[in-house]
Amino acid sequence: xxxxxxxxxxxxxxxxxxxxxxxxxxxxxxxxxxxxxxxxxxxxxxxxxxxxxxxxxxxxxxxxxxxxxxxxxxxx
Numbered sequence: 001x002x003x004x005x006x007x008x009x010x011x012x013x014x015x016x017x018x019x020x021x022x023x024x025x026x027x028x029x030x031x032x033x034x035x036x037x038x039x040x041x042x043x044x045x046x047x048x049x050x051x052x053x054x055x056x057x058x059x060x061x062x063x064x065x066x067x068x069x070x071x072x073x074x075x076x
Contacts, residue, residue, distance in 0.1 A: 013037045 017035050024032060
């Protein structure tokens with residue numbers, strides 16, 4: 001059973017868009033285009049995740065990558 005079968009994905013997508021828009025309003029964003037879900041971008045992102053390649057796609061869209069690790073001190 002997939003996650004899409006467990007939750008209403010359309011409601012979840014709308015929730016993400018609504019929350020993002022609410023945050024933009026709180027930050028005083030103005031003159032912004034209304035956000036809509038992009039099915040093609042969703043598919044491309046899913047395909048990219050499956051490749052497990054931690055790198056930018058460089059398709060002309062903004063991409064944020066983050067990685068953190070803790071280092072152990074060996075000097076005592």
